[in-house]
Amino acid sequence: MSGNKRALTYGNVLLFVLVLNFFLPRLLPGGPIDYILGGENGAVLMSEAQKTALLGYYQLDKPMGQQFLHYVKGLVTLDFGPSITYKSPALEVIKGRLPWTLLIVGSSAVLSILIGLGAGLMSAWRHAGRADRALLLSMVGLSAIPEFLIGMLLLIGFSVQWSWFPLGGASTPFLPSHLWWDRVGDVLRHATLPILTLTAAQVASLYLFMRNEAVRVLQEPFVEFAWAKGLNRRTILLRHAARNALLPIVTMITLRIGGLMAGSVLAETVFSYPGIGRLLQEAILSRDYPLLHALFLVMTVFVLLLNMMADAIYPRLDPRVGRGNGDGPAMLRRAEGVEGRGGLL
Numbered sequence: 134m135s136g137n138k139r140a141l142t143y144g145n146v147l148l149f150v151l152v153l154n155f156f157l158p159r160l161l162p163g164g165p166i167d168y169i170l171g172g173e174n175g176a177v178l179m180s181e182a183q184k185t186a187l188l189g190y191y192q193l194d195k196p197m198g199q200q201f202l203h204y205v206k207g208l209v210t211l212d213f214g215p216s217i218t219y220k221s222p223a224l225e226v227i228k229g230r231l232p233w234t235l236l237i238v239g240s241s242a243v244l245s246i247l248i249g250l251g252a253g254l255m256s257a258w259r260h261a262g263r264a265d266r267a268l269l270l271s272m273v274g275l276s277a278i279p280e281f282l283i284g285m286l287l288l289i290g291f292s293v294q295w296s297w298f299p300l301g302g303a304s305t306p307f308l309p310s311h312l313w314w315d316r317v318g319d320v321l322r323h324a325t326l327p328i329l330t331l332t333a334a335q336v337a338s339l340y341l342f343m344r345n346e347a348v349r350v351l352q353e354p355f356v357e358f359a360w361a362k363g364l365n366r367r368t369i370l371l372r373h374a375a376r377n378a379l380l381p382i383v384t385m386i387t388l389r390i391g392g393l394m395a396g397s398v399l400a401e402t403v404f405s406y407p408g409i410g411r412l413l414q415e416a417i418l419s420r421d422y423p424l425l426h427a428l429f430l431v432m433t434v435f436v437l438l439l440n441m442m443a444d445a446i447y448p449r450l451d452p453r454v455g456r457g458n459g460d461g462p463a464m465l466r467r468a469e470g471v472e473g474r475g476g477l478l
Contacts, residue, residue, distance in 0.1 A: 139444065143437055154429040155204045158422050165191065165217045168419045191217060191422075204426060213423040218415065223427035227409060231431070233303050234408030237324050237400070238393045241331035246386060249336040253343025254375055260348050269344070276337035280396065284330040284403035291326060299323050301405030323406070330400045335389055342385055346378035353377075380447070387443040391436040 166187060170179060179187075188194040191214070192203055207213045213223040256268045291297045299305070303323050308316060350356065351374050359369050397410030405411075409428060416424040 143441065147433065147437060150433045151208060151430070154426055154433070155201055157429075158417075158420065158425045159197075161417070161420060163420055165193065165420045165422060169217070191215075193422075207423075207426065208430070213427045216416075216424040217421045218419045218424065223423040226424060227412070227427055227431060230407055230409045230412045233324075233406060234394065234397055234401070234410060236320075237327045237331060237406065237408065238390070238397055240324070240328045241335065242390045242393055244328065244332045245335040245339055245389075248332070249339025250343045250375075250379075250382070252336075253340040254347050254370065254378070256340070256344045257347030257351060257374070257378075258370055260351070265344075268340070272337040272340045275333060276341070278333075280330060280334040281399045281403055283333050284326070284400055287326045287329055288403060298326050303407050327397075327400045327404050327406050330403070331393055331397065334396065334400075335393065339382075339386070339389065342382055343378060346382060347374055350374050350377045383443050383446055387439040391439050394432055394435055 166184060169187070185194065192200060195203075204213075211224060215221060216223045216226050219226050252268055252272070256265045259265045288300070292300045299322060301323075303320065304316070305319050305323075308319055310316070356369060356373060359373055364373075395410070395413075397408055398414050399410075400406065401408045401411035402414060409431070412424070413428050415421070416428060
C-alpha cells in the first residue's frame with residue numbers, strides 16, 4: 134500500500150472512530166444526571182430547576198446535532214469540557230493517570246515480548262523434545278486462566294499471605310523518605326503485581342505464535358542450505374529462523390500492545406491502580422461523556438500509532454516488503470512463495 138493510500142486509510146479509520154465515539158456513550162442506558170442523582174430511585178434530592186441548570190452547564194439540554202458540533206469543536210481544540218465526575222478538564226484528568234498506565238503496559242509489553250518470543254524460539258529449536266513439551270503444556274495452561282483470576286491469585290498470595298507487595302495503589306501516601314531511590318522503589322513495588330498480571334495474560338499467545346512460526350521456518354529448505362554452508366547454530370537460529378518467523382508476528386505484537394491498554398482495566402481494578410484503565414471503568418459507570426470522549430480519543434490515537442509503527446518496521450525485517458510500487462502486503466504475499474528457496478540468506 135502506497136504512503137498516500139495508507140494515510141487515507143488511517144484518516145478514514147480515525148474519522149469513523151471519532152464519530153462512533155460520540156454516539157456510543159449516549160447509547161448506554163441512563164445518563165450523567167441519573168448517576169449524580171443516585172440511579173433510578175433518585176437517592177440525591179434535586180429540584181427540577183437544579184436538574185435543568187445542571188443539564189445546561191454540561192450542554193446536555195441541547196439537540197443532538199448541536200451536541201455533536203460542540204464535540205467536533207472539542208476535537209479541534211482538544212477541549213472536551215470538564216469531567217462530570219472530577220469537575221476538572223477531561224484531558225487534565227487523563228494526564229494525571231496516563232503515566233501510571235504507560236508504566237505497567239510498557240513494562241509488561243517488553244517482558245511478554247522477550248519471554249514469549251524467546252521461549253517460543255527455544256521451544257521450536259527443541260521441537261518434540263522434553264523442553265518443548267514442558268513449555269507447550271505450561272503456556273497452554275497459562276492461556277486458559279482469565280486475567281482477573283491471575284491478578285487475584287497474585288494479590289492473595291504475594292500481598293495478603295506474604296505481604297511482599299502492597300494491596301493496591303500506585304505509591305505510598307506520605308512516604309517518610311525523601312530519597313529518590315526510595316520513591317522509585319516504592320513505585321516499582323506497587324507496579325510489580327499489575328505488570329506480572331498483564332505479562333502472564335499476554336505471554337502465552339506470543340509464545341504459541343512464535344513457536345509455530347519458528348517450527349515452520351526451521352523446516353524450510355533454506356535452513357537446510359544454511360546448515361550445509363556450515364553456519365553455526367546461533368546464526369541459523371537468530372539470523373535466519375527468528376528473522377523470518379518475526380515478520381508475520383510484528384502485526385500481532387502491535388495489536389497485543391494496543392489491547393494491553395484496554396486490558397489494563399481488569400488489572401487496574403483488581404489492584405486499585407490509578408491508571409486510565411480504571412478511569413475508563415469509572416467513566417462508563419458514571420456516564421461521564423467528556424471523559425469518555427477524551428479517553429477514546431487517546432486510545433484510538435495510541436492504537437493507530439502502533440499500527441503505523443508496524444508499517445515502518447516491516448521493511449526493516451524484510452527489505453522486499455514495500456519495494457517497487459510500495460505495496461507492502463502484496464509484496465509480502467509474493468515473498469512467501471520464494472521464502473523457501475533462500476529466505477533472508
